[in-house]
């Protein structure tokens with residue numbers, strides 16, 4: 035802990051620790067520091083009049099982070115206090131910025147009317163916002179989940195729970211390899227991670243990039259970490275917290291009774307929610323247990339290289355796979371599509387069920403279009419239910435919820451035309467929800483105001499008392515409205531006016547020249563330059579009645595609303611269940627729409643290892659090129675295993691040849707490993723990624739950009755693409771490449787798809803070539819993983835003549851005298867030229883350099899015996 039520097043008399047105090055005698059602070063600041071003591075690790079936004087103000091150290095931070103003016107205020111006998119304020123109506127905007135920067139923010143609001151307060155206005159903490167516990171609509175991104183995660187590590191075993199409190203999702207798992215934990219966190223991209231520790235700085239929220247000795251290496255530094263006490267993460271505490279939260283007797287039913295680390299993480303997460311969301315407990319769905327091996331494993335590098343949710347170059351959504359595939363109509367659907375893409379399936383049945391639905395929606399255009407038209411009108415049911423569930427929904431939220439629910443029966447009717455299970459799930463709208471929607475629509479006006487305590491929410495005819503009070507207020511208001519006309523007639527003063535201001539309330543204004551004509555019952559209240567202002571006893575009586583009646587009225591309206599919101603909260607789970615079905619149907623409709631418009635085909639999913647894609651296309655590049663410009667290419671990988679090394683002439687080889695026939699039968703003649711050569715910019719990387727993306731799309735159940743495809747289910751997709759310096763970790767390009775390659779060789783199986791782009795380029799040519807050779811050989815012979823190996827080392831083409839399950843492919847170009855035309859066609863055979871020097875010439879290297887390079891190359895080619903030498907190794 036650092037001791038703040040003593041400050042000179044004139045400098046405003048910028049740290050609460052500098053206040054030696056707190057009794058010298060004025061009353062409000064005494065209360066402020068009391069609150070700040072309770073939340074030392076958060077920024078405290080304190081309501082003062084029309085502003086939320088921050089003082090002392092928080093003022094300095096807020097001013098720096100939001101680029102607001104740092105000023106000061108008189109703090110009592112201690113002198114001036116540093117202060118930064120934001121207008122109270124804009125608190126959400128400013129808080130969002132602070133939370134996005136990784137701060138926790140505590141809102142301390144006025145909870146009584148300042149005009150009625152005796153002494154200091156009563157203030158309380160009304161909301162604690164941390165990056166992982168947001169619910170406000172304006173603070174959340176509609177198209178992605180906002181996850182709060184909790185991690186427990188015991189030696190090299192781990193437990194991970196995560197929840198999105200805005201949608202109610204709550205899952206937990208555990209594993210035994212810390213690398214898997216890292217990968218899972220990278221998949222989830224949580225906004226906040228809870229980590230139990232013994233360290234003294236408990237309660238600290240580490241912002242992205244901030245390090246702490248308490249955090250183990252396997253936790254990526256790119257997230258926010260909340261350091262929590264160990265106790266709620268203990269087995270006993272955590273278990274009882276889960277049982278109590280979900281009113282369970284045992285954890286058996288939710289599948290984690292025997293997963294102690296998963297239980298500890300989930301329990302710790304629940305405790306954190308209780309701690310931070312005291313005012314409005316969040317409603318979560320029943321905890322679900324999952325296993326990493328239920329899904330296709332796509333590690334972080336691969337997700338990055340395949341640009342699933344953002345591009346590698348600039349991290350934008352535009353240009354990613356998600357961007358290319360997203361044709362969803364609802365926010366729930368776009369979040370679901372993102373989840374599907376980050377968790378493709380392994381189970382053929384599950385994949386086929388999704389495919390069946392897409393096929394039905396592709397074939398039945400009216401069904402698809404009707405569904406999409408209706409889906410577009412449905413609001414974010416999941417998050418609306420979440421806000422209602424935690425008591426934070428406003429009247430507009432309830433109206434949106436009701437309007438959306440009341441569309442569900444129509445959606446069900448349309449879906450009833452469909453046969454697939456995903457559409458069937460839409461055909462049951464629980465009657466209780468329909469009733470609830472009707473009730474909301476009956477109670478709340480069509481366009482209610484944003485504020486809940488200023489009336490105008492409830493329709494007439496709902497509550498007799500409310501109607502009676504409204505009638506009284508209206509009668510009094512009517513009396514005041516006609517007062518001006520009546521008094522003008524009575525007094526014969528033509529410019530008499532009735533006005534209102536905050537200080538005096540209603541008054542009668544008369545120009546000073548007519549002041550001698552005022553009736554006797556007028557009481558003078560104020561004299562201005564040209565006018566006199568009066569009141570009458572009856573006017574004041576009516577006014578008092580209006581004001582008190584209006585307060586009562588507003589309160590009563592609020593109570594009716596709150597009761598309705600509580601009723602919605604009781605059904606939050608039911609609403610979420612149906613919204614999940616809506617989200618899935620939306621994703622499938624979107625994928626069907628995409629398939630129709632982009633000409634995708636349904637891939638045949640098979641038990642074997644084939645990757646057979648006829649005329650495949652890159653789903654993203656295709657969409658960014660003018661129509662018809664993308665050159666389709668086919669892929670054949672993973673036929674029957676050949677047993678590795680060449681066994682030409684052997685008995686097995688002859689038998690195999692007999693089985694395959696002279697032309698080679700489709701399912702037995704595909705290589706496992708393809709060496710892909712071709713000049714720079716010919717399209718090798720594009721082809722490589724295309725194969726990975728098609729496989730991944732197929733495993734989320736989507737149709738794929740190809741004329742036809744037969745695909746075995748992969749257990750993992752690995753990629754090693756390009757040379758990106760990992761400056762952040764201080765590793766060299768070559769070391770990053772080797773680490774990634776090692777990871778692939780250590781984890782790939784015969785069911786994996788491996789996509790390698792340029793292995794061994796970051797070191798000396800011969801070292802690089804030797805490593806590339808050995809890696810390719812290992813993948814083909816030992817692992818037999820389906821692999822595409824793009825390289826500029828043409829020597830690797832030799833492998834195909836030595837190892838049976840290796841084949842050579844090249845991306846072709848047409849050479850004209852002074853230019854190369856890129857044909858982007860992948861064809862059998864190895865490229866014999868790399869055109870690297872040609873590319874250099876086109877890039878503008880000086881002619882002498884090009885000339886010299888050609889000479890040097892000629893010499894090297896003449897004397898190189900690499901390929902020969904390598905052959906002799908066999």
Ligand SMILES: Nc1ncnc2c1ncn2[C@@H]1O[C@H](COP(=O)(O)OP(=O)(O)OP(=O)(O)O)[C@@H](O)[C@H]1O
Nearest residue numbers: 663664665666713714715716717718719720721858
């Ligand atoms: N099949 C295709 N049809 C049309 N255009 C393509 C195709 N494949 C690639 N391209 C275009 O060619 C460009 C270069 O492709 P890519 O980056 O894959 O080349 P490369 O062979 O990997 O180059 P290098 O060896 O220099 O890395 C891409 O940006 C893309 O626009």
